[in-house]
Amino acid sequence: MNVNIKINGKNVVCDSNDTVLTAAAKAGINIPTLCYLKDVNKSGNCRVCLVEIKGAKNLGAACVYPVREGLEVFTHSEKAIAARRNSVELIMSNHSKNCLSCVRNQNCELQRLCQELGIRDNKFEGARSPRSFDDFSYGIVRDSSKCILCGRCVETCKKAQGLGILGFENRGFNTKVAPVMDKSFKDVNCMQCGQCIQACPVGALVEKESIHEVINALNDPNKHVIVQTAPAVRASLGEEFGLPIGTRVTGKMVAALKQIGFDRVYDTNFGADLTIMEEGTEFIERFTNNGTLPMLTSCSPGWIKYIEYEYPEILDHLSSCKSPHMMLGAMLKSYYAKVKGIDPKDIYVVSIMPCIAKKSEIKRNENITNTYPDVDAVLTTRECGRLIKYFGIDFNNLPDEEFDDDMFGEYSGAGVIFGATGGVMEAALRTVKEVLENKPLDKIDFEVVRGMQGVKEATLNINGIDVNIAVASGMVNAKPLLEEIKNGTSKYHFIEIMGCPGGCINGGGQSTISSRIKNKGVDYKALRAKALYDEDKLCEVRKSHENTQIQELYANYLEKPGSHLAHKLLHTTYSKKNKYNF
Numbered sequence: 001m002n003v004n005i006k007i008n009g010k011n012v013v014c015d016s017n018d019t020v021l022t023a024a025a026k027a028g029i030n031i032p033t034l035c036y037l038k039d040v041n042k043s044g045n046c047r048v049c050l051v052e053i054k055g056a057k058n059l060g061a062a063c064v065y066p067v068r069e070g071l072e073v074f075t076h077s078e079k080a081i082a083a084r085r086n087s088v089e090l091i092m093s094n095h096s097k098n099c100l101s102c103v104r105n106q107n108c109e110l111q112r113l114c115q116e117l118g119i120r121d122n123k124f125e126g127a128r129s130p131r132s133f134d135d136f137s138y139g140i141v142r143d144s145s146k147c148i149l150c151g152r153c154v155e156t157c158k159k160a161q162g163l164g165i166l167g168f169e170n171r172g173f174n175t176k177v178a179p180v181m182d183k184s185f186k187d188v189n190c191m192q193c194g195q196c197i198q199a200c201p202v203g204a205l206v207e208k209e210s211i212h213e214v215i216n217a218l219n220d221p222n223k224h225v226i227v228q229t230a231p232a233v234r235a236s237l238g239e240e241f242g243l244p245i246g247t248r249v250t251g252k253m254v255a256a257l258k259q260i261g262f263d264r265v266y267d268t269n270f271g272a273d274l275t276i277m278e279e280g281t282e283f284i285e286r287f288t289n290n291g292t293l294p295m296l297t298s299c300s301p302g303w304i305k306y307i308e309y310e311y312p313e314i315l316d317h318l319s320s321c322k323s324p325h326m327m328l329g330a331m332l333k334s335y336y337a338k339v340k341g342i343d344p345k346d347i348y349v350v351s352i353m354p355c356i357a358k359k360s361e362i363k364r365n366e367n368i369t370n371t372y373p374d375v376d377a378v379l380t381t382r383e384c385g386r387l388i389k390y391f392g393i394d395f396n397n398l399p400d401e402e403f404d405d406d407m408f409g410e411y412s413g414a415g416v417i418f419g420a421t422g423g424v425m426e427a428a429l430r431t432v433k434e435v436l437e438n439k440p441l442d443k444i445d446f447e448v449v450r451g452m453q454g455v456k457e458a459t460l461n462i463n464g465i466d467v468n469i470a471v472a473s474g475m476v477n478a479k480p481l482l483e484e485i486k487n488g489t490s491k492y493h494f495i496e497i498m499g500c501p502g503g504c505i506n507g508g509g510q511s512t513i514s515s516r517i518k519n520k521g522v523d524y525k526a527l528r529a530k531a532l533y534d535e536d537k538l539c540e541v542r543k544s545h546e547n548t549q550i551q552e553l554y555a556n557y558l559e560k561p562g563s564h565l566a567h568k569l570l571h572t573t574y575s576k577k578n579k580y581n582f
Contacts (some may be wrong), residue, residue: 001015001016001567003016003068004069004070004073005023005067005068005073006072006073006075007023007072008029010029012024012027014026014027019063019065020071021033021063021065024073028074030052030516031075032048032113032116032117033049033063033519034110034113034148034150034201035063035090035516036515036519037152037199037518038515038518039159041151041152041156041362042064043063043064046148047084049061049063050062050080050084050087051073051460052075054072054074059079059083061496063152070376081117085117085118085119088110088114088117088119088126090124092110092119092123092124093126093128095145095146095148095202096127096145099111101385102146104245106202107514108202109201109514110148116535125310130144130176131143131145132144132182134178134185135208136185136186137184137185137186137190137208137360138192138208138363139192139357139360140185140190140205140206140356141206141208142178142185144176144177145206146202147177147202147397148201149168149177151177152199152201153166153177153196153205154167154168154177155199156195157196160500161193161195161474161475162479163189163191163306163475165185165188169182171467177204180580183580185278186581187308187581187582188580189579189580189581191302191306192359192508193302193356193500193507194357194500194508194509196508197512198506198508198512201515203398207508207509209383210359210377210379211383211386211390213377214350214379214387215387216307217377218260218261221419223346224340224342224346225261225262225350226265226266226336226353227262227264227265227352228265228271228328228349228351228352229257229267229268230325230354230418230419230504231268231419231423231504232381232419232420232507232528233354233381234249235248235505235528236354236381237249237253237381237511238252239511240384240385240388241395245522245524245528246524248534250400250535251402252395252396253384254402255398255399255401256398258394259391260387260391262350264406266404267403267408267409267415269324270328270409270410270415270416270549270550271324271326271327271328272324272411272416272418272427273412273415274327274544274550275424276414276428276430276431276544277564278327278561278562278570279297279298279321279428280431280435280544280545281434282321282562283295283319283428292316293492293493293494294317294490295318295493295494296317297495297496298320298322298574299323299424300323300497301357301358301360301361301499302499302500302508303499304318305357305360305477306475306499308575308577309577309579313486320567321570322360322572324573325358326361326362326572327374327569327570328408329374329530330570331370331408332347332349333347333370334370334569335553335557336407337409340376344370345372346411348376348377349374350375350376351377351379352384353378353380353381354381354393354419354504355378355504355508356507356508357499357508359377362374362375362377362378366573366574369569371567380507380509380510381511382509382512408551410540410549412539412541413537413539413541413542413543413544414427414430414431414542415427415547416535416536417532417533417536419504419532420450420504420533421496421498421503422450422451422456422496422503423503425469426450428494429449430444430543431543431545432545433460433463435545437462441543449471449496450529452502452523452526454472454474454476455472455478455480456471457492459493467493468493469493469494470494471496472495472496473497473500473501473503474500502525503529505528505532506528510528548577557579
């Protein structure tokens with residue numbers, strides 16, 4: 001039902017379910033926010049969105065104040081602006097203010113508010129809340145001296161993953177956001193997905209940085225340093241340089257990495273094609289020989305941590321395949337090292353990933369091949385942006401360059417779409433259906449598994465048999481599917497699960513989207529996914545098994561998908577993990 005209100009003297013027609021904040025946004029009026037995050041957090045705690053309501057004794061928080069017929073609101077009255085400034089100044093009184101050395105400098109929502117409200121001085125001085133600093137996990141660093149208690153990370157963990165790793169500890173002046181008992185992220189059942197980092201408006205939660213480890217390797221004359229880039233990175237990296245959301249920057253990314261001085265620049269898409277060969281073969285084996293079904297994909301390390309913590313009783317449903325960048329890392333330190341005559345200990349592999357959990361994935365003992373880790377360092381998309389800036393490269397004006405084409409330079413469109421939810425399933429279907437039916441596909445695109453819905457399901461006829469498939473991203477969406485498997489009631493044969501909502505294009509290590517953009521309802525995930533599907537269409541080869549370098553790899557080294565050597569190098573194991581280590 002529509003209602004009529006006035007905002008700053010302007011007549012506005014809005015929905016009866018609107019708040020003052022959403023009604024103002026529809027009318028093109030910006031009310032600043034800090035704790036509010038669309039569809040995630042709506043508490044009114046920060047008091048930054050205070051507005052004056054005609055006839056009301058007190059100011060109201062626009063994010064939770066409901067509209068009603070005849071309501072009159074003043075968003076930027078003298079009283080509202082003064083109260084807003086006061087709220088931010090109080091927040092700043094308990095903040096570390098080390099902006100110049102903070103990783104969020106110039107990309108901080110609190111910093112931006114101070115700039116817009118003209119806050120220059122420390123109006124309130126006094127004691128500060130006790131500080132916690134946690135950098136013990138491989139992926140996430142928590143600094144409570146920068147935390148503003150907005151609660152966005154707390155609600156994101158609950159609503160995206162259903163875990164509630166973070167909560168408010170203590171009371172009053174000693175309140176802080178932390179895992180239970182103020183423990184480290186490494187001691188609780190955290191997926192390390194990094195969605196909390198994406199939600200944080202300041203620098204209280206950030207990824208553990210590995211840039212200088214990589215720079216040290218680049219400067220070591222004894223190291224042969226190879227970099228690989230995940231498919232989703234090309235759809236987000238441009239945002240670090242002011243380009244529109246979803247701008248595909250594949251060629252500029254490659255050019256920048258070559259300028260930095262990596263000895264080889266490869267695409268993890270090759271590893272994705274290799275994953276499909278192994279995973280597709282594994283599914284066919286299970287499907288045709290009464291193996292354990294449904295088979296669950298295994299290329300999302302956050303999801304792997306989740307199942308090891310929360311559903312260890314169904315671990316046998318997981319594919320044993322390593323993730324694409326680990327597969328390519330294993331090939332670089334075995335086959336590549338052999339062909340190039342380089343000692344594997346002198347090869348240093350860097351993965352540019354959209355994912356925080358990849359940082360812990362490379363440390364798993366199960367992923368050490370021939371005494372060497374498959375991958376030595378992981379940089380997030382954000383870290384990659386900082387690395388490029390560190391080297392003084394004018395990214396936006398770089399001419400496009402191609403990935404190195406020797407040995408692992410070819411990739412298919414199927415590898416590209418791994419970065420979006422449903423992409424792994426579609427890539428697998430392109431190969432599995434064609435192999436089982438022993439004829440070319442009538443239609444190469446499987447749109448039924450595309451889109452940003454939390455769960456997608458379909459039944460496809462493959463060689464005369466109905467195959468039930470499902471795709472889920474975010475553990476809140478995946479949990480019902482896992483419960484069905486646990487209870488023995490699942491109807492599915494093959495399920496793709498990604499840890500982050502929307503898949504890798506929305507990974508915890510991707511370029512950070514400000515709350516202003518999210519609150520406007522911009523479908524940034526769909527924009528990034530479109531960049532990947534566009535590149536898929538441009539690829540001459542769009543099926544993993546038609547990648548000629550993949551074919552050569554099996555002919556010259558691995559023999560066939562699922563061979564003994566393939567299992568040794570490209571597959572891994574999983575085990576139950578304790579939820580709490582204290």
